[in-house]
Amino acid sequence: MTSRSRIALGLGVFFLLGAYPVWNGLASSADPERPELARAVDSAGATGCIEDTTWMKANHQKLLNEWRTSVVRDGQRTWVSSTGTSWDMSLTGTCLKCHANTETFCTRCHDYADVQPTCWNCHVVPEGGQSEGGQSHE
Amino acid sequence: MNVLISLLLVAGLFAVGMFGPGVTPAWVFAVALPYAAVTLFVVGLAIRVMGWAGVPVPFRIPTTCGQQKSLPWIRQQRLENPSRKIHVLGRMALEILFFRSLARNTRTELRKDRGLVYGTDLSLWAGAMAMHWALAVVLLRHLRLFTEPVPAFVTFTEKLDGFLEIGLPVINVSSVVFLCALLYLLYRRLAHAHVRYISLPEDYFALFLLLGIAGSGIWMRHLSHTDIAGVKELAISLVHFSPTVPVGIEPLFYGHLFLVCVLLVYFPLGKLAHAPGVFLSPTRNMANNNRAVRYVNPWDYPVKVHTYEEYEDEFREKMIAAGLPVDEE
Numbered sequence: 001m002t003s004r005s006r007i008a009l010g011l012g013v014f015f016l017l018g019a020y021p022v023w024n025g026l027a028s029s030a031d032p033e034r035p036e037l038a039r040a041v042d043s044a045g046a047t048g049c050i051e052d053t054t055w056m057k058a059n060h061q062k063l064l065n066e067w068r069t070s071v072v073r074d075g076q077r078t079w080v081s082s083t084g085t086s087w088d089m090s091l092t093g094t095c096l097k098c099h100a101n102t103e104t105f106c107t108r109c110h111d112y113a114d115v116q117p118t119c120w121n122c123h124v125v126p127e128g129g130q131s132e133g134g135q136s137h138e
Numbered sequence: 139m140n141v142l143i144s145l146l147l148v149a150g151l152f153a154v155g156m157f158g159p160g161v162t163p164a165w166v167f168a169v170a171l172p173y174a175a176v177t178l179f180v181v182g183l184a185i186r187v188m189g190w191a192g193v194p195v196p197f198r199i200p201t202t203c204g205q206q207k208s209l210p211w212i213r214q215q216r217l218e219n220p221s222r223k224i225h226v227l228g229r230m231a232l233e234i235l236f237f238r239s240l241a242r243n244t245r246t247e248l249r250k251d252r253g254l255v256y257g258t259d260l261s262l263w264a265g266a267m268a269m270h271w272a273l274a275v276v277l278l279r280h281l282r283l284f285t286e287p288v289p290a291f292v293t294f295t296e297k298l299d300g301f302l303e304i305g306l307p308v309i310n311v312s313s314v315v316f317l318c319a320l321l322y323l324l325y326r327r328l329a330h331a332h333v334r335y336i337s338l339p340e341d342y343f344a345l346f347l348l349l350g351i352a353g354s355g356i357w358m359r360h361l362s363h364t365d366i367a368g369v370k371e372l373a374i375s376l377v378h379f380s381p382t383v384p385v386g387i388e389p390l391f392y393g394h395l396f397l398v399c400v401l402l403v404y405f406p407l408g409k410l411a412h413a414p415g416v417f418l419s420p421t422r423n424m425a426n427n428n429r430a431v432r433y434v435n436p437w438d439y440p441v442k443v444h445t446y447e448e449y450e451d452e453f454r455e456k457m458i459a460a461g462l463p464v465d466e467e
Contacts, residue, residue, distance in 0.1 A: 003191065003195075004188075004191045004192065007187060007188070007190075007191040007418065008188065008191065010417065011183070011184060011187050011188070011414070014414075015180060020281070021281065021284035021285055021374075021377040022377050024284075024285050024289070025284075025285070025286075025374070025377050025378050028285075028286065028287065030286045030287050031286070032286045032374040032375065032378055033371070034367055034368070034370075034371045034384070054365070054386045057365040057367065057368070057386070058363040058364050058365045058366075058388070059363045061306050061307055061363070062306070062363060064306065065305075065306040068306075109367055111287075112286070112367055112370060113282070113366045113367050113370055114282035114288040114292065114293055114296065115307070115366075116293075116297075118303070
């Protein structure tokens with residue numbers, strides 16, 4: 001083999017490795033679309049999240065972090081949204097009251113984005129959330 | 139001046155990426171430019187590298203800095219002065235993975251009390267190692283946006299990278315190291331007069347480009363967030379060749395993406411092509427076995443020779459007639 005063809009081969013191998021996401025996508029049968037999320041449970045007849053949905057998609061982890069700091073460090077438990085509604089700053093008590101089906105909501109989206117929050121090591125998931133999710137989670 | 143030009147250039151490009159999507163159809167910055175950039179990257183790199191591959195190497199020209207293979211009782215320094223393929227492989231691996239040549243960097247200083255002094259200077263090596271390895275980890279982590287389901291090694295890398303568990307989302311070690319290393323490499327060019335003297339606009343451009351990409355990425359993760367699921371939707375649709383552009387992705391993301399596109403296009407054109415180049419450095423990737431193995435210069439054309447046997451065949455009768463000795467009667 002001449003050095004020219006050896007170099008071409010090396011370059012080809014590099015490009016093949018770089019195209020990993022492409023052939024991984026061809027090989028995998030998983031749905032690459034954004035996952036379908038469970039609707040929030042409208043116990044209080046809620047039509048929207050505590051803040052604008054688009055903002056929540058991007059910033060909910062920041063909000064939770066602020067809540068946590070505020071509760072654990074400052075003992076301040078009430079939060080007022082931009083629309084003036086007051087909410088109890090609680091992961092289980094507030095978020096999961098509406099989003100009770102965590103498996104098909106939080107976890108489904110987190111699996112897609114490959115984030116594994118450690119919150120559930122300590123915080124409880126309301127009954128029904130886990131089991132209901134367990135059934136519908138492929 | 140060099141610094142300012144490059145800084146303004148990168149800032150301008152970033153602004154194009156940030157505000158461009160606002161005035162063009164969504165597919166221009168989200169789909170067309172990334173595809174074009176990857177194509178130019180592949181074609182550009184192939185042309186550049188195959189161009190190098192076409193250059194003939196007339197001699198074996200390894201750089202040597204150690205005892206070469208000699209008598210059996212003299213210890214050879216195999217990595218410094220390789221004589222076999224396997225030694226060369228070792229030397230290349232150390233060069234590519236650990237930048238061994240950079241570790242040889244020395245600094246010369248004129249001191250009042252001691253005159254001219256030389257010393258080992260590992261700061262460039264350390265900065266380069268930190269930058270490149272952190273970049274590798276960052277690239278690996280980004281695979282989470284291009285694969286579904288995400289392979290275990292990507293998740294593992296993310297976990298390892300975020301082991302400090304500081305902040306929410308957790309701060310990745312590689313982000314911090316990458317940013318600090320880049321800032322050090324920039325500082326080095328700016329602070330030392332002699333390095334500044336030999337620095338070209340391109341040197342700063344590469345640094346500012348990487349800084350812009352890293353800065354916008356970190357900013358997006360920790361300060362002003364965007365819908366990551368939407369970003370993944372876009373990224374994965376691009377690698378599945380069925381592009382969809384989700385709504386509601388922040389302009390900051392498009393600034394980040396556009397700088398990445400610029401990097402991809404620029405990569406094969408400029409100094410960053412040292413990445414494939416290091417594999418092709420003849421002074422590093424050849425064995426020092428000139429006296430043991432014949433090396434054929436590719437420039438050699440077939441020389442027409444006239445052997446003594448042919449000479450004798452031609453002049454045999456005349457030679458015998460003249461009484462000259464011949465090998466064959």
